Amino acid sequence: MDSYPPEFIFHHVPLMAVIGLGTARDLVEQPTSTTGSIQNPPSSKSQSRRSSLSAASIPISTKQQLSRTLLSLLTAKSQVGIWGPGKNASAVFHVVAVDKNHQFPPRKPTMRPPAQTQHLNMPIAHSAISPLTSGSPVHPDGLIPPIWVRKHREILPSVVVGFYDLWHHTSPDSIQEKEEISSTQEGTSESMDKEKDYILAMEINERRKSLLERGIKFSAVILLKTQNIDKTMDERMFLKDQAMDERLANIRKVSGLDGRHAFFVLPSSQYGDFQDFVTNLQKSLYEYGLNYYREHGKRVKRKRSRLPSPSGNFMRPPLSEKSSMSPQPLGIQGWMIRYDYKLATFAEFRQDMEAAIRYYESAYNLIIDLFAPQSSVTPGATGLPIRSKRWVEARILADTISLKLCKLNLYVDSPSAALAQLNKHVSTFKDISNTRGIGEDTFEYWAWLSKQYRIFADILEIAIRTGFTIPDPAKISHNTTSSDFRFSMSSMSSISSMSSNPNTGSGINPTMVLQHPGFYYFMAAKYNSLRRKHFLNLEKYMKKEGVDNSILPPQDILDAEQSIDHSTLTIELYTKSYEQFKAQKTGRMTLYLASEIANTYLDAGKYETALKFFERIAKTYRKEHWHTILESILRWSLVCAKDLGTWEKVVEYLIELLSDQFSISNQQRIEIHNELTDILFKITLPEPRQVMIDMDEINSFLTCRVQFKDDTTFIGAETLFQIAFSTQAESPPIPLRFTFLRLSYNDSYFNHYLRDNKIEKDNTKLEWIDCKNCLKEDVEGEGLVWVKDVDLNFSKGITKVFEGSIEPKESGDLQLQAVSLGFLTEQWKVELHFNLKNAREEHSKRKWLIGNIDSKDEVTKPTYTVLNGTGERTSIKVTQKLARLDIQAKHSAPALLDEYYPIELTVVNLEHEEVKTFLNAEIVTDAPSNPVDSEDFITLDPTITANVTNNLKDIDIGIIPAGESVVKIVYVLGKKSNLPRTLHLTVYYSSTSSVPSTPYPARGWIEKKEDFRIHFIAPFSFSFNTSQQSESIFERKSEISMERVEKYFLVAKITTTSPCEILVSDIDLNLLGQANAQTRMEITASSIEIENDFQGQVWKQGNVYNVNYLLELTLMDIKKLDIDIGLLVIQWKRNQQSSVVKDTKIPCTESTVVVPQLIRKKAEISAYIRIPPNPIVGQLFTLVYKIINWTSSEKKIHVNIEVNDSFVFSGYKQTHFIVPGMGEHCFKVNCFPLIGGKMKLPKVNMERRGEFEGDEENIKIIAPGYKEVDEDDYFVIFVKPKIEI
Amino acid sequence: MSNIKIQSIAIIGKQNNPLYIKNFSKSHPDLKFHYIAHTSCDVIDERAGAAGPEPDDTYLGLLYALEDLAVYGYVTNTKVKFVVVLSIPDAVIKNMDMRNLFKKIHNVYINQVCNPFYNLDGKKSIVSKKFVASIDAIGSMSSDEAVNP
Incomplete structure (x- = not known):
């Protein structure tokens, strides 16, 4: 603009x-x-x-x-x-x-005498810029100069x-x-x-x-x-x-x-x-x-009305030889244009848009007539000479009038008219240019056309920014009732036909639909690229010999054109259009524009930028399956990539182009194929190249399907998988031989690398290829992989199914993550990569190809079977094989504490083969805490008690033939706590044919676990009673000694709580060593020693057995009160052996119980009674009470004797005496037994009385050989009856 | 119908994948119509979307005009799009004519869909001979008419 x-x-x-x-x-x-x-x-x-x-x-x-x-x-x-x-x-x-x-500036002099303008040739009184004034830029035949407009605009x-x-x-x-x-x-x-x-x-x-x-x-x-x-x-x-x-x-x-x-x-x-x-x-x-x-307009209008009609008053002969050379004064038509233009301008000044449009249109119609070889307005007049100064001026004027018309029509909200003006302008000048020889073959025409569209787009854009809205095409209807009055003129024919049609359904004239500026920028860009094309053609033509220079445009135009960077301009226009469309959110249109931009870059030789564009837009077309477009993009990309030398891309594009999704002829496909193989195998590159093509991202001529036969498998089991490659019906046109096929698992241990066996053989439509029994090899660049040589030659329309097997070694998910077919040459490592990690769209039933192997060991006629499920199986769940083994335990509950409790384990082999079996066992207390302290143990042999722990490991049970069983006895010994125990058993095994080299737990072992709960009870309950005996009731130790000797009587009462009989072999009291060397304890007598026939006593539940011991305690320190005694140990075993153990002799076990500590009384006064043995009814006997005062002060003792029916006694019923310090006193009671039998002696209550009331103390009386008495109880003796009868 | 000169007929699947694109033009390459059909998807989506969830009219009228081509659109209730490209006649193209044209195409498509072996959700181009012949007939009929009115 x-x-x-x-x-x-x-x-x-x-x-x-x-x-x-x-x-x-x-x-x-x-x-x-x-x-x-x-x-x-x-x-x-x-x-x-x-x-x-x-x-x-x-x-x-x-x-x-x-x-x-x-x-x-x-x-x-x-x-x-x-x-x-x-x-x-x-x-x-x-x-x-x-x-x-x-x-x-002063008024034109002509206006002062207003009646003088009759004749145009009047030499005087014209404006300085009138064509009539010599020296004016338009003298003598120009139309209107910009300066005239400026005069009114600015001066x-x-x-x-x-x-x-x-x-x-x-x-x-x-x-x-x-x-x-x-x-x-x-x-x-x-x-x-x-x-x-x-x-x-x-x-x-x-x-x-x-x-x-x-x-x-x-x-x-x-x-x-x-x-x-x-x-x-x-x-x-x-x-x-x-x-x-x-x-x-x-x-x-x-x-x-x-x-x-x-x-x-x-x-x-x-x-x-x-x-x-x-x-x-x-x-x-x-x-x-x-x-x-308005006044100005009126004046000009008057002047125009005075002009003669151009058809009638054409003054000069049109083609006088001389005058064609020298400039002619402006003709009447020219004056009409001038006046119309002025009228329009003044109308525009006064914002009368309708009038302005009218005058501009009139001027426009007159001016375009000037370009025709023969004027139709002024008969006989020739048009402007082509490329003359006036021609150029007039074209500028015509373009700008058209522009004004477009703009003013947008002003008055008449979009169709604006567009119609553009169309009219374009088509008019197309005709004019074509007839004058500067038409569609010249770059000038296209340059001009591009400019027109660009300016229109610019204006439209400005208009939209200022608030103009593009009409919604869906709501437009073009018909006679359209408010757009100008429209009816431009499409008169269709309207007349429509009005005759009774079904005057609304219609639309596509040329009249104003669209957003993006479209017009697009056209401008398009035409600009044509301009470039024509200019390049012209340049080519000019370089030829014998060029007819007369048909060439003038040199200055050529020079100017030369300096223009067409591609940049085109891209700018496309980009403007792109932005418009982007604003309209028409994403696909922007892709189209991007492809045009890319093509322009390509034309301009900017391959890198072009390639970037192509790559970006290719994605959408690929995704939406627009293969024709994609093919063109790929081909262009190919050109770019080749030029840039990015051969990796070239290979990628060629491989995609091989796909028969692109409807290209077989010949073309063969060319692509040959190009690919040439690049891969023939051309030499400066350095080796490597490329990985993600086949899921492009249109692939190969499809890859993966199936694991089963959904789950076991460790060590043979797991079958199939990988099926299908080529398309038309591709590859020539068989393509890959170098390798790589299978990548999530565990690289299983990675396969299948090499081509290079054996020429015709492909069959469906082929089953055995890939089992691969060898583990170290392949360069691949690491340690499973290798096999197979046929990797692919021709069109075939399916090859590779079946392989793996043996999983640990549980979890095993996934085949990727499959790659590749070429490996000296120059190249090309991988066609099929990524299997992402779920792929597949709904068909799962199929499994069975390769039938005939007598000659050849695979013939493979057939499909259907597997369960749909889609693909690229991963398989590996689990531990279920142990087919049974463990039974037999034992006679409950278990007793401290015994060897035998448990008979029976391991039954349910497998179909003999297995080598091992056992792990562990006994665990169900204690909520402190399981560490447990002294429980488990052993196979009860006679060995060294190094026993609470578990057994890797005990070889031996080989169990199929269906048979083995019995193993374990002994459990529970100590202390009678909480229940759990026996954890683990039996692991493997088939004898394939014993794993590595020890358990490792691959190949199958394990079976079983837990048993065992209840424990204590076999005995104990209660102890200790009573002091009087030491030497009549004599004290003769030698002078500081030691004090006391005697105690210990009664251990053992109650059998075990429900089963118990054979007790020995009971023993093991005295503990005393903390103080001067303190000694000895067993002076025990009831067991007395009865020597203790061996093999059988105790039943509820039996009570008392063991008595007479203990002598020697001590220096009478203040020591707590004296340890020792442990009572019982050697025993179950009398009736359990059904489990028949042969083995279970040794006795010991139960140990701690005898409670001896608590010495801190007494000041001791009282002993000596009870005479064997009293007989009617025979008097004397009870001697000996009271010893251990203190240095004298003590007053009160005695009170209770009478009872069994005895008569003599003496005071109530008395008192004083025991001197460190002295003793004897008090005697004579008793006469009245009745025989167990009799309670008359109770003697002894009480020490202090100086004042309240200071009283009961004195306990101790009888040697008797238990201590309670409050109400007293010593009971057996009185023999009289034998006099 | 006299002013309708069909340049191309395109049938586009509901996922904007081309089902069938036929070029009746002698001056434009196939690629051009593929681009046009593809770019039409946006306009169709916009128009159909603007009409609300249940558009009362499947005929969408003029989608856009580009160079000498006018692009008309139609969308079925199953969101299959028909695009017809006409050369611009500089005359009113009656909507009724276009509606009839699209109706014809729709009928042909319905016949195709009635084939139980035709995969409705497939992304492959329609290759049915009958379908191709019927579309060809629609295209060539109107262009013949245009040549000899």
Whole structure:
């Protein structure tokens, strides 16, 4: 658009000239900090408003600042542009500031004598730019120069506003003077005011008159200064105002200005409100501005109407030989164009869009006639000579008129008409160009066409930005009732046919549908690329010999074209279009544009950029299966990649192109194939290349399906899988031999590397290939893999199924993650990679190919069977094989503590083969805590008690034949706690044929676990009783010794709690060593020693057995109270051996119980009684009580004897005596037994009495050989009856 | 029908995959119509989407015009798209004519879908001979008419 004169393009608005505010240059050149925002005149409305606000809000003190502020406000909205404010916008002038002394150009002299323009050839009185004036740019036959438009746009205003300061006497003087003058010399100042006002009024009047002559409206604005109103002097305010009004009225009267629309006063009080003032000023003068252009229009119209008809009044013969050489004056048609153009321009100035369109159209129709070889408007006239100056000018004019028409039609919201104008313009000039030999074969035509579309798109874009909306094509209907009146003319035929059709269904004319600018940018780009093509053709042609230079365009045009970077321009246009479409969210269109951009880059030789574009867009087309498009993209990409030398990409593209999704001929496919094999096997590259092609991401000629035969498998079991490769029906056209097939598992141990066996053999349609029994080999670059040589030759339309097997070694998921077919040459390592990790779309039934092996060991006629499920199985669940083994336990519960408790384990082999079996066993207390302390153990042999623990490991049970069983006895010994125990048993085994080399737990062993719960009970319960015996009741130890000897009687009561009989072999009291060496304890007698026949006693449940011991305690320290006694140990075993053990003799075990500590009494006084043995009824006997006082002080003892029926006794019933310190006292009671049998002796209560009441103590009486007595109890003796009978 | 010159007929699956694209033009390459059909998907989606979940009309009218080609669209209730590309006649193309044209194409497609062996969700091009012949007939009929009105 920039190549056209801006005057022809810009939107016209009335021009206002401003006098007295300085010029626009001042505004720019003298910026102050306060008006900084005005420096760069903002373009958008919102910005301008902001800047004006900021300007207005700043306190204005100087005249200069005031002027600047006003000017910036005035010019803020008058930014010239292509798109005007629109017809509904508020009245806006284009404001120019001129100097105070500026003289507007004088009126054309012709206008002064108005009746002189009859003859066009009048040599006088023409405007300087008229074709009639020699020296004018259009002399003698030009149409209209841009300068004419500029004259009206920028030089000749429709309205002039003068800004004047009201004179004030203080204004030039200092403040002090002001005081003086205002107070004392009022009269003088008044007369001075009057004088100055008069001068001002005259000046205004002069200006007004001179402008009136030209029909230009003049307005004056009087600026009142702040000094004119002194706010401190309130009382004078009113007077002052009155005086001011008077003065102003006077000035107006003298200057002859109309008060309402020509004379304005801007008082200082309104300084903050400039914006409103400026708006109001423009609004009130707007009508005058329009009138001005209306008058101009009328004048031009008159002149046009005086023109003779071109058909009748063609003055000169059309083809006079001389005149064709020398320029002819402008013909009538030319004048008509001039006038129409002027009319249109003035109409546009006054914002009369409809009229403007009408005149522009008229001018346009006339001007296009000029280009025809023979004018149809002016018969006999020839068109403009091609490529002449006038031709170029006229074309520019025609283009810009067309542009104006498009724009104005958008202005009046008539989009179809705008588009129709574009179409008309394009088709008209297409015809003209073709007939004049500069048509579709020349780059010039395409350059021009591209430009037209681009400009149209630009305008449309501007319009949309300004609020224009593209009509929704779905809602458009073109018919006779269309409001778009111009349409009916351009498609008259169809409408007439439609109106005859009773079914006047609405229709649409696709050419009339205005679309968003993206489409037009696209066209512009398209045409620009054609321009490039034609130019390149021309260049090629010019290089040939014997070129006819006459048909070439002029050299300067060629040079200019040469310097243009067509591709960049095309890409720019495509990019503009791309952005438009992107904004419309039409993603696929942008892809198309991207492909066009890429192609342009390709044409321009920018392969790398092109390739990037291609790669980006290829994805969508691939995904949505647009193979034809993808093929073209791939082919272009191929060109790029080859040129760039990125052979990896070349290979990738070629492999994708092999796919028969692309409908290309077999011959083409063979070419692709050959190209691929050439690259892989023939060409030499500087360095080896490696490429991995993800076949799931491209259209592949190979499909790969993977099946594991089963869903689950066991460790060590043979696990079968099949990988089926199918080639497409048409591809590869020639058999393709891969070098290797790699299978990658998530466990690299299983990775396979199958090599081609290089055996030439015809492919059958369905082939089953055995890949089992691979060998583990170290392949270079692959590591340790399973290797086998198989046939990897693929021709079209075949399926090869590779069946292999693996033996999983641990449980978990085993996944075949990827399959790659590859080529390996000296130059290349190409992998066609099938990624199996992601789930792939597959709904068909699972199939398994069975390869039948015939007698010659050849695979023939493989057949499919159907497996369960659908889709693929790329992974398999590996689990431990279920143990087919049974463990039974037999034992006679409950177990007793401390015994060897035998458990008979029976391991039954349920496998079909003999197995080698091992056992692990462990006994664990179900204790909530402290399992560590457990002294339990488990053993195989109860006779060995060394190094026993609570577990048994790796006990070889031996080989169990299929279906048979083995019995193993383990002994469990539980100690202390009678909590239940759990026996954990693990039996692991393997087939004898394949015993793993590594010990358990390892691959190959199958294990079976079983737990048993065992309840324990204690076999015995114990209770102990210790009683003190009197030591030497009649004699004390004779030798002098510090030792004290005490005797104790220990009774251990053992109750059998075991439900089964127990054979007790021995009971023993093991005395503990005393902490103190001077303390000794000895067993003086025991009941067991007495009865020597203890061996082999059998105790039943509930049996009680008492063991008695007489203990002698020797001690030095009588204060030591707690004395350890020892452990009671019982040697025993079950009497009745359990059903489990028959042969083995289980040794006795010991149960040990700790005898409670002996608690010595801390007594001051001891009392002993000696009971005589064998009393007989009727025989007197004496009970001797011996009381020993251990203290050094004497003690008083009270004795009270209770009578009873069995005995008669003699002596005091109640008595007391004193025991001296460290002395003893004997107290005797004579008893006469009355009755025989077990009798209680008369109870003697002994009490020590202290000095005062309350200090009393009962003294316990101890009888040797008797238990200690309780409160109410007393010693019981057996009294023999009299034998006298 | 006189001004309708069919340049191409395209049937596009519901996942915007091409089912059948036929070029009746002598001046444009197939690729061009593939691009046009592909770019139409967006416009069809937008139009059909704008009409709400249950569009009252399956005929979508002019989708766009590009160079000398006008692209018309139609979408079935199963979201299968038909695109017809016409050369621009500079005359009103009656919607009724276009509707009839699309109806014909729809009928042909319905016949194709009635084939129990046809995979509705497949992404493969339609290769049925009958279908191809019927579409060809629609295309050549109108272009013949255009040549000899």
